[in-house]
Structure formats: structure tokens, C-alpha cells
Amino acid sequence: xxxxxxxxxxxxxxxxxxxxxxxxxxxxxxxxxxxxxxxxxxxxxxxxxxxxxxxxxxxxxxxxxxxxxxxxxxxxxxxxxxxxxxxxxxxxxxxxxxxxxxxxxxxxxxxxxxxxxxxxxxxxxxxxxxxxxxxxxxxxxxxxxxxx
Numbered sequence: 001x002x003x004x005x006x007x008x009x010x011x012x013x014x015x016x017x018x019x020x021x022x023x024x025x026x027x028x029x030x031x032x033x034x035x036x037x038x039x040x041x042x043x044x045x046x047x048x049x050x051x052x053x054x055x056x057x058x059x060x061x062x063x064x065x066x067x068x069x070x071x072x073x074x075x076x077x078x079x080x081x082x083x084x085x086x087x088x089x090x091x092x093x094x095x096x097x098x099x100x101x102x103x104x105x106x107x108x109x110x111x112x113x114x115x116x117x118x119x120x121x122x123x124x125x126x127x128x129x130x131x132x133x134x135x136x137x138x139x140x141x142x143x144x145x146x147x148x
Contacts (some may be wrong), residue, residue, distance in 0.1 A: 005039070013039075020053065021124065023131045024083055028120055035056055036131070046070050047094070050122075062095040068116055070096075074123065074134060084123060084130040090126040 001015045021036045035053040046067050052058035065072055072094050076086070086092055094114045124131040 003037075003051070003053060003112070004056055005051060008137065015053070019129070021066070021129045021131045023133070025132060026137065027060075027133045029057060029123075038062070047098070050097070052097075057086075060097045061099070062097050063116070065094055065096055065116075065118075065121070070118065070119060074121070074136070076123065076134070080123070080132065080134065083133050084125040085128045086123075086125045088127075091128055092127055093124050095122040095124065097122070 001017055002012045003015055004011045005013055015037055019037055021038070023034055023036060025031060026033050028057075030052070033052045033054045037051050037053060039049045039051050040047065046063060047064050049061040050062050052117060074094070084092075097120070098114055098116045101113045101115055120133050120135045122131055123134050
């Protein structure tokens with residue numbers, strides 16, 4: 001399988017079918033997108049790109065919460081566990097989608113800030129390659145972080 005990564009104007013990128021993650025419920029606002037692949041630049045392991053295989057124009061930058069000096073303790077329901085087929089906690093990892101703030105800073109010398117969607121982390125079953133976006137109703141204030 002090969003795809004074009006339109007965001008970076010790269011053509012015919014080979015995709016290993018074993019590396020595809022399925023999100024049975026899609027992502028918030030992108031529920032119809034079920035198949036994704038994680039991509040990254042060579043030698044750069046901090047930011048990954050969650051590339052939709054269902055619509056090549058859809059791509060999200062994601063990072064590990066540890067990259068932002070954050071950690072989560074998320075309680076998954078029995079339904080969540082069944083959705084991603086998670087049997088052992090060590091088979092799971094968490095990632096967060098990051099984005100550039102659209103609101104300009106009042107300081108003309110500063111660059112736009114980067115924020116993370118800490119209220120809706122991605123929960124990934126690494127063993128089965130199934131993921132979900134968990135919308136958290138309550139997030140402890142210490143988890144809210146704004147990258148500089």
C-alpha cells in the first residue's frame with residue numbers, strides 16, 4: 001500500500017499494513033476516519049503525525065504527554081477496554097494532539113504558541129493497533145499545559 005501525504009507534498013509513501021491503527025469510533029469531529037498511520041521524520045522522535053488513510057488531507061501532529069512534562073492517570077470503562085481490545089495496561093500508551101494557537105500574541109516578537117488537547121487524549125493499544133480518543137470530563141488543573 002502507498003499513499004500521498006498531501007500536507008508535505010510527498011508522493012507514493014509505502015505503508016506497512018501491520019502498522020495501521022484502527023480507531024473504531026474515529027476521532028472527535030472526524031468520526032468517519034477510522035484508519036490511521038503514525039509517521040515521523042527520520043531521527044526526530046518527539047512529534048509524530050497521525051495520518052488518515054481514509055482521507056489523505058487529514059493529518060494531526062501528536063506527541064507523548066511526557067514530551068510536555070505531563071502524565072495521565074486515566075480510568076477506562078469496560079466499554080473502553082472492549083473497544084480497543086485492551087487486556088493489559090502495559091499494552092497501552094497515551095498521545096495528545098497538538099496545535100498552533102490561532103490567536104496572535106500581543107507581543108510582536110513572540111511566535112505563536114503551541115497547545116495540546118489535554119482533554120481528549122488518544123489511548124492506543126500498541127499490541128492490537130486499535131485506538132480511541134477519550135474525552136475527559138474532568139482534567140486536573142496541573143495537567144493543563146501550554147508549550148512555550
